[in-house]
Each structure stands twice: as structure tokens, then as C-alpha cells.
Amino acid sequence: xxxxxxxxxxxxxxxxxxxxxxxxxxxxxxxxxxxxxxxxxxxxxxxxxxxxxxxxxxxxxxxxxxxxxxxxxxxxxxxxxxxxxxxxxxxxxxxxxxxxxxxxxxxxxxxxxxxxxxxxxxxxxxxxxxxxxxxxxxxxxxxxxxxxxxxxxxxxxxxxxxxxxxxxxxxxxxxxxxxxxxxxxxxxxxxxxxxxxxxxxxxxxxxxxxxxxxxxxxxxxxxxxxxxxxxxxxxxxxxxxxxxxxxxxxxxxxxxxx
Amino acid sequence: xxxxxxxxxxxxxxxxxxxxxxxxxxxxxxxxxxxxxxxxxxxxxxxxxxxxxxxxxxxxxxxxxxxxxxxxxxxxxxxxxxxxxxxxxxxxxxxxxxxxxxxxxxxxxxxxxxxxxxxxxxxxxxxxxxxxxxxxxxxxxxxxxxxxxxxxxxxxxxxxxxxxxxxxxxxxxxxxxxxxxxxxxxxxxxxxxxxxxxxxxxxxxxxxxxxxxxxxxxxxxxxxxxxxxxxxxxxxxxxxxxxxxxxxxxxxxxxxxxxxxxxxxxxxxxxxxxxxxxxxxxxxxxxxxxxxxxxxxxxxxxxxxxxxxxxxxxxxxxxxxxxxxxxxxxxxxxxxxxxxxxxxxxxxxxxxxxxxxxxxxxxxxxxxxxxxxxxxxxxxxxxxxxxxxxxxxxxxxxxxxxxxxxxxxxxxxxxxxxxxxxxxxxxxxxxxxxxxxxxxxxxxxxxxxxxxxxxxxxxxxxxxxxxxxxxxxxxxxxxxxxxxxxxxxxxxxxxxxxxxxxxxxxxxxxxxxxxxxxxxxxxxxxxxxxxxxxxxxxxxxxxxxxxxxxxxxxxxxxxxxxxxxxxxxxxxxxxxxxxxxxxxxxxxxxxxxxxxxxxxxxxxxxxxxxxxxxxxxxxxxxxxxxxxxxxxxxxxxxxxxxxxxxxxxxxxxxxxxxxxxxxxxxxxxxxxxxxxxxxxxxxxxxxxx
Numbered sequence: 026x027x028x029x030x031x032x033x034x035x036x037x038x039x040x041x042x043x044x045x046x047x048x049x050x051x052x053x054x055x056x057x058x059x060x061x062x063x064x065x066x067x068x069x070x071x072x073x074x075x076x077x078x079x080x081x082x083x084x085x086x087x088x089x090x091x092x093x094x095x096x097x098x099x100x101x102x103x104x105x106x107x108x109x110x111x112x113x114x115x116x117x118x119x120x121x122x123x124x125x126x127x128x129x130x131x132x133x134x135x136x137x138x139x140x141x142x143x144x145x146x147x148x149x150x151x152x153x154x155x156x157x158x159x160x161x162x163x164x165x166x167x168x169x170x171x172x173x174x175x176x177x178x179x180x181x182x183x184x185x186x187x188x189x190x191x192x193x194x195x196x197x198x199x200x201x202x203x204x205x206x207x208x209x210x211x212x213x214x215x216x217x218x219x220x221x222x223x224x225x226x227x228x229x230x231x232x233x234x235x236x237x238x239x240x241x242x243x244x245x246x247x248x249x250x251x252x253x254x255x256x257x258x259x260x261x262x263x264x265x266x267x268x269x270x271x272x273x274x275x276x277x278x279x280x281x282x283x
Numbered sequence: 284x285x286x287x288x289x290x291x292x293x294x295x296x297x298x299x300x301x302x303x304x305x306x307x308x309x310x311x312x313x314x315x316x317x318x319x320x321x322x323x324x325x326x327x328x329x330x331x332x333x334x335x336x337x338x339x340x341x342x343x344x345x346x347x348x349x350x351x352x353x354x355x356x357x358x359x360x361x362x363x364x365x366x367x368x369x370x371x372x373x374x375x376x377x378x379x380x381x382x383x384x385x386x387x388x389x390x391x392x393x394x395x396x397x398x399x400x401x402x403x404x405x406x407x408x409x410x411x412x413x414x415x416x417x418x419x420x421x422x423x424x425x426x427x428x429x430x431x432x433x434x435x436x437x438x439x440x441x442x443x444x445x446x447x448x449x450x451x452x453x454x455x456x457x458x459x460x461x462x463x464x465x466x467x468x469x470x471x472x473x474x475x476x477x478x479x480x481x482x483x484x485x486x487x488x489x490x491x492x493x494x495x496x497x498x499x500x501x502x503x504x505x506x507x508x509x510x511x512x513x514x515x516x517x518x519x520x521x522x523x524x525x526x527x528x529x530x531x532x533x534x535x536x537x538x539x540x541x542x543x544x545x546x547x548x549x550x551x552x553x554x555x556x557x558x559x560x561x562x563x564x565x566x567x568x569x570x571x572x573x574x575x576x577x578x579x580x581x582x583x584x585x586x587x588x589x590x591x592x593x594x595x596x597x598x599x600x601x602x603x604x605x606x607x608x609x610x611x612x613x614x615x616x617x618x619x620x621x622x623x624x625x626x627x628x629x630x631x632x633x634x635x636x637x638x639x640x641x642x643x644x645x646x647x648x649x650x651x652x653x654x655x656x657x658x659x660x661x662x663x664x665x666x667x668x669x670x671x672x673x674x675x676x677x678x679x680x681x682x683x684x685x686x687x688x689x690x691x692x693x694x695x696x697x698x699x700x701x702x703x704x705x706x707x708x709x710x711x712x713x714x715x716x717x718x719x720x721x722x723x724x725x726x727x728x729x730x731x732x733x734x735x736x737x738x739x740x741x742x743x744x745x746x747x748x749x750x751x752x753x754x755x756x757x758x759x760x761x762x763x764x765x766x767x768x769x770x771x772x773x774x775x776x777x778x779x780x781x782x783x784x785x786x787x788x789x790x791x792x793x794x795x796x797x798x799x800x801x802x803x804x805x806x807x808x809x810x811x812x813x814x815x816x817x818x819x820x821x822x823x824x825x826x827x828x829x830x831x832x833x834x835x836x837x838x839x840x841x842x843x844x845x846x847x848x849x850x851x852x853x854x855x856x857x858x859x860x861x862x863x864x865x866x867x868x869x870x871x872x873x874x875x876x877x878x879x880x881x882x883x884x885x886x887x888x889x890x891x892x893x894x895x896x897x898x899x900x901x902x903x904x905x906x907x908x909x910x911x912x913x914x915x916x917x918x919x920x921x922x923x924x925x926x927x928x929x930x931x932x933x934x935x936x937x938x939x940x941x942x943x944x945x946x947x948x949x950x951x952x953x954x955x956x957x958x959x960x961x962x963x964x965x966x967x968x969x970x971x972x
């Protein structure tokens with residue numbers, strides 16, 4: 026089976042993101058970049074399939090600026106077979122639809138059996154590109170995937186739902202947006218890291234793909250940091266039973282978490 | 284005395300010698316070749332120190348005389364010294380028997396007396412050993428039948444020696460002119476008579492044949508340690524104990540860490556041959572003591588046994604690699620991960636075996652080749668990689684602990700004399716941030732010129748190296764060396780022994796050489812120089828140096844009177860870096876503090892808090908928690924102590940957890956020694972500003 030994983034490089038979850046002066050973007054200086062967590066699950070799911078089915082190839086692609094190569098190297102170090110960077114002018118401000126259309130061109134050329142992405146990126150959480158890619162390709166799409174297995178005449182795909190799973194069957198190529206892999210994303214071995222360092226990562230120019238990069242897109246009007254956390258309340262004086270009842274009430278009515 | 288080897292008997296003797304030494308020698312040769320399957324580690328540095336260690340540790344048996352083994356140690360030392368002397372006599376016997384020559388000095392009365400006295404000492408010692416093994420065997424001792432065989436052989440050797448000496452005297456073959464030695468002299472009358480010559484000859488032959496049987500038998504058992512301890516001590520690691528072995532040129536290597544017998548060095552294999560199975564390492568291991576599957580002796584013997592099993596195959600086929608020890612049924616990964624690298628085993632071992640290096644080398648294979656470090660540990664390493672600290676807290680928050688304290692960064696004050704390398708724990712862990720503040724207050728009060736790196740500081744990689752990810756350690760260490768060198772840092776202070784250990788002992792492996800001091804060593808000197816003034820009395824709660832209202836449970840308060848404080852030796856300060864006295868001296872200088880010890884588990888026998896070796900970042904699934912055992916020891920030894928002080932952020936975290944879990948917050952509070960000092964600093968109430 027030939028698998029293709031689409032990933033996005035995002036600020037690492039430990040970074041305290043700062044909003045730029047124009048309030049339309051984040052400050053890139055000092056940011057540590059990483060593969061978006063759900064995309065990591067997608068890579069892992071693909072590699073788990075490869076472990077169980079030798080002969081599977083796993084390619085990985087990303088649309089992004091030159092620094093996104095690091096994300097691809099990480100994917101290669103984990104065990105992916107090849108990586109491609111799609112880049113060009115204005116790639117960082119590319120909208121979701123344009124990204125999906127650009128990816129579709131690469132997919133057309135690569136002809137994989139399945140395309141996997143994370144179900145949403147951890148920076149904008151739109152959860153859009155995977156679905157738009159499927160739509161552009163004209164392929165079926167299954168969301169919130171946790172497992173897939175090749176079977177007679179197609180692929181069985183597990184979709185997580187509340188309280189269980191739905192199992193779908195795709196009779197041909199499909200796009201999977203991934204919720205979780207069976208095991209935690211593997212850490213690259215040192216030999217894997219060393220090999221990945223030496224691997225060639227070809228670049229494709231965004232403009233020359235021939236995709237329609239115009240079209241509807243989302244414009245960021247303003248960006249602001251979340252409001253500063255308010256001080257918490259300490260409840261300590263009084264009878265424990267009464268305190269507990271009061272706490273339960275507050276959790277339900279004020280914090281609205283119960 | 285003339286040997287009873289006339290005529291054909293010389294031939295018989297020569298043949299017996301050839302047979303005995305031949306069988307033994309063949310085995311030694313084989314073992315040597317197996318050992319050389321290991322890679323070529325260079326142990327030729329510091330020859331003068333090596334020679335000194337040989338005299339003190341090998342000849343002087345110094346590591347045998349450690350508590351609580353003093354009597355047993357003496358017994359062994361006597362056996363050993365006795366053997367050295369008696370071997371000289373044996374050489375003389377054989378030379379005499381075959382060539383009629385004598386080793387100079389062996390015909391003297393002095394020699395006869397020395398042999399005699401040692402024979403008595405040896406007999407007494409083996410009798411003691413035999414009785415102990417048969418009737419008073421400690422539960423951790425396992426005695427193979429070979430153990431008794433050796434005792435019997437030694438006994439026969441000594442007795443036959445005494446008999447033929449007696450007979451020799453009786454037969455007046457001994458030169459006249461000196462007093463007969465005690466035991467031999469005692470037996471002499473009993474073997475007087477016409478059969479004295481026969482008794483002499485009989486005992487002589489029994490003795491010589493037993494020696495030759497010994498020579499043949501020895502290399503097939505652990506008693507080979509008699510011979511291998513000599514090189515094992517000579518070639519012991521002369522690195523600072525806390526420094527793990529460097530791995531150069533990671534980019535060029537194809538395999539990492541120890542998986543097969545070829546991946547261990549010849550010295551590590553020699554360690555295996557030298558293990559006497561005495562169990563002192565097991566006795567001291569905190570993991571074993573709390574029910575974990577790790578037994579340091581077992582690790583050493585597993586590797587040895589595997590070498591003996593696979594040696595022939597590996598010698599025959601240069602492409603064969605054998606099975607990694609961690610994949611054998613014997614050594615399981617959980618044994619390796621249970622190690623806190625506290626080095627109590629290394630400290631205890633009388634024959635200088637290096638258990639910790641072996642364990643880390645096997646971890647290196649699991650971590651770097653198989654990505655098989657425990658998941659929680661791996662998460663900590665990923666956090667170090669991405670956020671520069673194992674907690675995964677934001678890089679930008681690194682210097683937040685210093686907000687409002689106006690502590691300059693090196694960028695603001697590049698000519699500062701000292702860099703205070705704060706470390707991840709003091710930067711991000713709330714309890715330990717107070718220790719950083721305490722140190723800052725102390726340094727200020729002493730008028731020291733210092734600065735911090737602030738956001739330019741990143742983890743020095745110590746957890747990564749202990750867990751076995753050498754690559755990540757090199758990246759982190761290099762990043763820090765670059766930052767240090769950017770500011771031409773020369774002197775570094777740390778409040779964490781792990782930071783101290785890696786910056787002082789391991790950064791030089793990558794070219795980073797600095798003058799590194801643990802805060803307590805520095806504070807000790809500052810106190811002695813009179814640069815730190817402490818008041819007995821002062822405002823209550825001034826120990827809460829940050830000025831923020833916080834839980835008083837862990838803040839150091841200042842009662843007017845005496846407080847009894849127990850000192851807990853951090854492994855990376857004490858055993859690894861031999862810093863036992865400075866922290867104690869500092870405590871003793873603090874007015875109103877009465878220092879007590881957690882005996883017998885203190886100084887070189889200090890019991891680990893459980894967080895070393897990267898275990899801070901791993902869960903304990905089995906047995907009692909190591910830190911809880913430590914609290915038990917504290918309470919048993921010093922129930923009156925109201926505080927327990929250490930000099931390490933990990934120890935502080937672990938002791939706090941233990942005290943909290945056991946509900947002992949009102950009885951004993953864990954603190955850092957620096958906090959004791961800071962809480963008594965003389966000066967304004969806000970000593971931290």
C-alpha cells in the first residue's frame with residue numbers, strides 16, 4: 026500500500042505565543058516549531074500499518090516555508106520513506122482551501138492508496154484542509170479515524186464516535202483525518218535521525234503546481250491573547266460537607282464544568 | 284629444606300606442574316580472548332594514580348574495610364596477604380622441586396615465621412567463613428558448591444604447609460640457629476621419629492599437588508578474581524565518578540550503546556571475571572532494597588555469563604553479533620530502568636567494578652537504537668528538546684522566578700564574576716524557586732558579583748545522558764557551552780548537584796572547561812571568609828524570602844531556639860563528587876541549628892532519594908518508593924529532627940513528596956541548606972531585594 030501523510034508545522038505546545046504589533050499574526054521569533062500533534066498521530070498510524078504490512082511505503086508532504094523541512098526530517102526520522110516540501114512566495118499566508126488545492130495536485134501526481142492528515146491543526150484548529158482536500162480530489166473522506174486495515178477490495182476504517190466506533194469501508198482511495206494512533210507516536214531512534222539528516226527532500230514550487238490558489242478564504246481581522254487568568258478562590262473555612270456542596274454548586278453554575 | 288623430588292620424582296613434578304598450569308593456563312587464554320571481543324577502551328591515562336590505586340586498593344585491600352563489613356573485610360585481607368606471602372613460598376617450593384633453586388629470602392627464619400603466622404590467620408579466617416556459610420548464612424548470600432571447594436582447598440593447603448614445616452623441623456632439615464615458628468614448632472614433636480621424612484615428603488606432595496589443582500581449577504570459577512583483581516584495579520576508570528563515558532563521533536557510528544558482547548569494552552568484560560559474588564553492591568542498592576527487580580550484582584554476572592556462553596561463537600564468526608543482553612530472558616529492561624545511578628554499588632565494590640557504566644551503556648542501546656526508554660522518561664526528553672526543560676514549561680518563563688529581584692542577566696552584566704546556572708528545577712519548580720531566591724539573597728549579602736543566563740539558559744541535558752540519550756545530552760551541553768563562551772564565562776555556581784556534575788565533570792568532554800562550584804562549597808568558603816553574617820534571631824518567617832504569602836508548610840521559619848536538622852547527602856554531591864563536608868560545615872555555622880546524621884545511611888553510605896538516573900521522570904510501579912524508604916530511615920534514626928536538609932532540588936522534591944505522603948508535615952520539613960542560611964541573613968528584612 027502507498028500511504029501519503031499531509032502534515033503542518035506549527036508552534037510547539039510549550040511556546041508562549043505572542044501576538045505581533047499588527048494583531049494579525051504571531052511573532053515568529055523565538056518560536057520552537059513542531060509537527061502538529063494530530064498530524065503526528067497520522068504519521069504514527071501510517072507507520073503502524075507499515076510495521077504490520079512490510080512493503081507499505083509512507084510519504085509525507087507539507088505546504089509551508091523553508092523551516093518546515095525540519096518537520097519533514099522529524100517524520101523521516103520516525104520512519105517515513107520520503108518527504109516533499111511544497112513552498113513558495115506567500116506560502117505562510119495561504120488559506121485552507123488554497124492549501125488543500127495545492128496538496129491535491131501533489132496527491133494526483135503521487136497516486137497514493139490513502140491520504141492521512143491530522144483531524145485539525147493545533148494552531149488554528151480549523152479542521153478544514155483534510156476535508157477540502159477530499160472534496161477537491163473527489164475522494165471519500167472519513168473523520169476522527171483511529172484505525173484502518175486493508176481488506177478484500179478496499180480498506181476498513183474505524184471512526185471514533187461517542188461511546189464506540191463506526192467501521193466504514195472504502196473501496197478505493199480515500200482521505201482519513203486522524204484522531205489517534207493505536208500507540209503513542211514513536212520517538213525516532215538515533216540511526217533514524219542520522220539517516221533522515223542525509224535524505225534529500227525535494228521541493229515543489231507552489232506557483233508551478235497549477236492549482237487555483239485564489240478562491241474563498243478566511244481573513245484574519247484581529248488576533249489577541251486570551252484574557253489573563255483571574256485569581257482562583259480558596260474555600261477552606263467551614264464544615265467539609267457544606268464546603269463540598271458549595272463547591273459542587275459553583276462548579277455547575279459558575280464554572281459550568283459539571 | 285630440600286624437596287623430596289629425587290630422581291624420577293622431578294619428572295613427575297614437572298609433569299604435574301605442566302598439567303596444572305596447562306589446564307589453568309588454557310582456560311585463562313580462552314577467557315583472555317573472550318575479553319578481547321570487547322572493544323578497545325583506552326585505560327592508559329594517569330599512570331601514577333593507577334599505580335597508587337593498585338597499592339592502596341589491591342595490595343592494601345582498602346575497599347574491603349567499609350562498614351558494616353569491617354570484621355569480614357579483615358578476614359579477607361588476612362587471607363589475601365597470607366596468600367601473597369605463601370605464594371612466594373610456593374614458587375620457592377616448585378623451583379626447588381624442579382631445579383633445586385631457592386627464591387632468595389625463603390630460607391630465613393623471618394620467612395618461616397611470616398608463613399606460619401599467616402597460615403594461622405588464613406586457617407582461622409576460612410574456618411570463620413565456613414562456619415558462617417554453613418550455620419549463619421545471611422539471606423542475601425548464595426553459596427555455590429564451588430565456594431566450599433575453595434575453602435577446603437585452602438584449608439588443605441594451609442594444613443599441609445604446617446605439617447611439612449613441622450616435619451621438616453623434626454627431620455632437622457631446617458637450618459639451625461632460629462626459634463621454630465609457633466604452630467610448626469608445636470607440631471614438630473608430634474612428627475618426630477623415623478617417619479618424619481615420610482611425613483615431610485607426604486605433606487610436601489599433598490601441598491604441591493593441591494597448589495597445582497588450585498591452578499587448574501581457579502580460572503573455571505569466580506576465584507579467578509584472585510588474579511583478575513590486579514588488572515581490574517589498575518585499569519579502573521579514572522574519570523570523576525559522576526562522569527559517564529564520552530561517546531565521540533555520534534554522526535559516524537552505526538550502532539549505539541551496548542547490545543552485544545562486542546559492544547562492551549574489554550574492561551567491562553574484565554569486570555565480569557572479577558566479580559567475587561560478594562553481594563556488597565546488592566546490599567547497598569536502593570532499588571533492590573525497595574523491591575525493584577534491579578540487582579547490580581546480577582547485571583554484572585548476566586553479562587559475564589552471556590560472554591562465556593557466546594564467546595566461542597563470536598570468536599569463530601566475526602560477523603556474528605549474539606543476542607543483546609536486554610533481549611535475553613535474564614536481563615530485562617525494567618532492571619536497567621530501575622537504576623538511580625546513585626553509585627552505591629560502585630562505592631561498595633571491593634574490586635572496583637563499574638556497574639553504573641554498564642547499566643547506562645545498555646540504556647544507551649535501548650534509548651537510542653530502539654527508542655525504548657519508558658514513555659514518561661521519553662516525554663521528559665522530548666520536553667527538553669522542544670522547551671529546554673524536562674517539565675515542558677515555556678522557555679520564556681525560565682527567569683520568571685527572578686521577577687522583581689533585579690538579578691542581572693549576563694546580557695545586562697557581561698563582566699559578572701560568577702554565572703549562577705539556575706537549572707531547570709529551581710527555574711520552574713515552585714518549591715525550588717525558593718532555593719534559587721535564597722541563594723541569590725546569600726550571594727547578594729556576600730557582595731558577590733554574579734549574573735544568570737535568564738532565558739538563554741537551557742537544560743544541560745543531564746537527565747538525557749542518564750537515561751541513555753547521549754545525542755540529546757550533547758545537543759543541550761553544546762548549546763550551554765556556546766552560551767557560556769559567548770559571555771566568556773569562567774566561573775559557574777550551581778545549586779543542583781546534577782547540574783554541577785555535568786557542567787564540572789562532563790562538559791570538558793565536549794571542550795567546555797569552567798571552574799564550577801556547588802553553592803554549598805562556595806557558601807562554606809564565604810562563611811569562613813566572614814563574608815556572610817547570620818543572626819540568631821530575626822523577624823519570624825523571614826525565611827520566606829520571596830515575600831509572597833505562601834503555604835507555610837514548607838517555608839523555613841525561625842524559631843528562637845535550637846532546631847534539630849538532619850542532613851541528607853545527595854548522591855550526586857556526596858558519592859559522585861565527594862562533597863560531604865562543605866554542606867555540613869555550612870549547617871554547623873548556622874546559628875541555632877543542631878546537625879544530626881541519618882546513620883548508618885550517610886556520607887558514602889547515603890541512601891538515594893530515588894530521583895537520580897532520570898528516575899525523577901519515571902514512575903515507580905513496584906515495591907516501596909525509594910523516597911518513602913528514605914523518610915523511614917530518617918524517622919528511625921532521628922525522630923527528633925524537625926527538618927531534613929539537603930543540597931539538591933530533586934532530593935528536596937522527593938523528600939517533600941515522602942513527608943507529604945506519610946502525613947508527617949507537622950513533624951519534619953524538608954529544606955535546602957541554603958534556605959537555612961538565607962533565613963538567618965543579617966541585614967534588612969527584605970534580604971532578597
